[in-house]
Amino acid sequence: MRTTTSYATSVRHALTESVGLAGRTAIEVGSGRTGPGAAGDAVLRIDGLCARYGKAGDFVLKNIDLEVGADDFVAIIGPSGAGKSTLIRCINRLVEPVAGEILLKGTNLTALSQRQLRRHRRRMGMIFQEFNLVERMSVMDNVLSGRLGYVGVARSLFKLFPRADIEAALDILEKVGLGEFVDKRADQLSGGQRQRVGIARALIQDPEILLVDEPTSSLDPKIARDVMTLIRDMSRDLGVPVLCNIHDLQLALEFADRVVGVQGGEKMFEGRASELDRRALHSIYAGEVL
Ligand SMILES: Nc1ncnc2c1ncn2[C@@H]1O[C@H](COP(=O)(O)OP(=O)(O)O)[C@@H](O)[C@H]1O
């Protein structure tokens, strides 16, 4: 876990960087994209999302609107406790929203029954901070578990995955640089390698969007950058947009096309990484670190 001090340093550093970036904005404006879904309709659209834990608790998401377009890499930034993870959990309904709509290519996810939800969850590839691998299982089996939404529990128990799934898993493992590790147990891998398994498991779902929650928080800086690069490159190759919570501002600025800043459950900023200036950072991080 990052300490408050290094977190503050990261914010300050990114602030300096962003001022430099902001200086270049005027030149880039004409050639850049202009907003969410510049390539067409939004893949994910969130309208008026409100959420809280428990019936009487404070709202931890307050009227959030958000769009992710077909070729977007959107970073959600904000201090710890801002509501970033809750937002992702609402999208796949691990947390039930109190109000609002979440549309995935036109399907209103908030209106689905629990049975329908299972079928639709496979449309969203999840990548987690703690990887969430089955440590005693092989790399291959962990990746194939990404097909559970298609194959069904009975067949998967007997490892009766279709040949095409196994070939796809081998192919993806090659692409994420783990071709040699197919039979290794997950607990024999380094953190960076485990996250690569997590990425492969999300991709083999053939998802329509990647929902990523702090993918680099458990990794050292060099590996963190490699993992972000891999997520970005794979998403571009496969044409899958990314919504990524990330509290490391420098990584957000480096990898995201658009940034959404959240604070106290409210959206404080939305724009290109290059537009995230001192004022915007103050509004997101308030008195916390600046
Ligand atoms: N399972 C939970 N039960 C109750 N409160 C929670 C739970 N998870 C998160 N919260 C609270 O919701 C708020 C938002 O948390 P979270 O979405 O985890 O923020 P972030 O990911 O930005 O750090 C925080 O105030 C946090 O304490």
Ligand SMILES: [Mg+2]
């Ligand atoms: Mg979080």
